[in-house]
Amino acid sequence: MRNDEISRIVKSDNTILAFGEKLCTKRGHDEEQHNYIRQKLREVGRLLKDMRSCSGNVEKSLENFMYPDAFKFITQSCKNVAGFDGNTNTYATPSLALKIGTTLQKCLKILISKGIETSNRDLQTRAEDLSKLFEINWTDDMSSNALRTLHEAKQNSQKGLLPLANDVKVMSEYLRHEAETHANTLQGSASDCEKRQAWHKLSEICLC
Template identity: 30%
Template sequence: MKLGEHFYNKHGADKSKYEYIRQKMPEMGRLVLQARTLGKLKTIEDFFLPANFNHVVKAVKMTCGWNEDTSSFKIPSLSLKLGHSLTKITDIAAFDARMSENKKALENVLTFRQLKEKKWDEWVSAHALRNLRESKWNKPLLIPYCEDVVRLHNHLDARRPEYQSNLETAPNKKNWLNLAKLTLCEVIVFNRRREGEVSKMSLNDFLLRNTFVSNPDLDLALTDVEKKLCKFFERVEIRGKRDRKVPVLLSPDVVSSIQMLVNNRRKCGVPDENLFLFGRPEAESHLRGSDAIRGMAFECGAKNPQTLTSTRLRKQIATMSQVLNLRDNEEDCLAGFMGHNIRVHRQYYRLPEGTLQVAKVAKVLMACGRGKLSQFKGMTLDEINVDPNEEVPEDSSLSGSEDETTVKEAMSAPSSSSSGKSSYTFCIKNI
């Protein structure tokens, strides 16, 4: 209960964090119930007795489905979460012991903390992290097809007038939810925003959006098309990951839909206490963006509706941007709009590693295997062209004159050239 009080004191001002607090309570409840079956741990205070540390580790492993034969967890993420919660509870217990001047209890808590710092990683965390890493091996990276994205956009454009008309003629809970889910999906898909960020957009974020007229001096640096786009879209700033400020662009059609939702909130049962723009009727929570996208993805008839998620749509725009020849400042601008720093953008949002290895590195390996690497001296990976269906002659060794010519060319190449070194090494080995 004190753990829940701690989280509420820290996050209680943000209603969007209530679900996070609800999740933490049953996690620890499952651990306490499992610990009681061991006989030694009846209450949380028993967890902090140094002699019971092994029982605490055993209880965590049992709760998370530990398999002794494979040294793996069935739910590895839960073991990490329980470890963090135990650390929080340890801090709370130490604070209470100091406040009550209970030296014996404080000594037990501090000893438990030392034991956890020294052995928790070895007995729990290391195995859980290994399980999480291995679960991602050989997992295909699914990126939405452009045709599915176009089909989804067309479906949203076609349904929007219908849902607006229904809400205007019959303002009820069902029609309000239909238009709210469609608009929420449209904002997420167009802006490639994280679904949680848009779902938690507050009513004030929209009402207090920036509608200023652009500076004439700045317009001198824009093209005619860019000037028109600045007048076409409206920009809303919302809270992103790690409290970063991230923008959301709204087209006139989306703005009209949101205005209609705002005007009919009370008629459709959305309470005034609900601070969310996409709030649920008769509740103080918000609609889930993931549910909205999933429903629209299946409705539009996409070939692979499971790939149409906010995360994969974000990866698609960041990955496909490599096709463009973006300058550093343009890449920074795109990364800033996506809501992550440039290091994350370059490290995690590139072409899939498997694609690079098959498409790029395989050409070098094939050229080496066929004795043709020297033919591509001075070329980049993009310039090398090797046909995988080309037949390789049985006797692939070079003739004497060709050997001499190749070696001379390799020896005459600058020593700083990596391609020269590779050709020279290959030729010597071949001879």
């Protein structure tokens, strides 16, 4: 990772490092996946930076934010990072809003595992409760608007790809002319080889 504030946050947080370790165990053998690992770590690092900024505590770890009563605070930081616009209910980066939710769920599993391994019932319980809140509320609070933003962006991009009427007419006339040509070849006195080629071409034109 390049040396900046986000990478320093990542390297100093035990939960994010544990998440990175799992990513490396699963994908680290493939060099092409290294960029994906960096991207995932930077996503959660940016989120932690925003949560620290909003809370006024620049030393707080990700684990310290993982409480059920902080769910609304966490979702607000997710919205901040993904560029949520409250006036239009859309995201500047909707895919990021979806990815962060998945990443946080994985981080919560890491904390649940840590709580079980260290017999820390408080950590285990609050991580489990927060995970349940994600399952219950995340779709309504985050995912639905992110998916809608992606859908609208896809529709808008497709509008510019509609062909002109003249283009459709030219294509239609060309296909009709080619179909008649190859049909005549099949009905004429062409060689077997020529007829096989004409049949092949005619079948493609019919599919078009």
